[in-house]
Amino acid sequence: MMTMEELRLREQAHDLRSIDEHELLTNFAFENRTVQGADKDGNYVVKNPSQIIDFKKIRKKITGEIEKDEAKVNQLKELSERAKKAREEAIRELKKGGN
Known part of the structure; x- marks a missing residue:
């Protein structure tokens, strides 16, 4: 069994x-x-098997690896968004202090 x-x-x-x-x-x-x-110029249409x-x-x-890869990409995107928001906030705070 x-x-x-x-x-x-x-x-x-x-x-x-x-x-x-x-x-x-x-x-x-x-x-x-x-x-x-080959195309009309004699160049191969397909350059590689992929x-x-x-x-x-x-x-x-x-094998399920693609889900792991996608999860990692999503995590990196989220971190990038957080960094972008933090950068924007820092710029706003600097502008406030400069006025």
């Missing part, structure tokens, strides 16, 4: 393996573009 955590890990492993297989196929297509896939699909982002979403 499998626990819910084991089932979740199995599903996650299956999803990661599927992404690996998809990445392999995409990389084959990317290599194929060396023969085809322009087709962002596998790092998909993996992070599957």
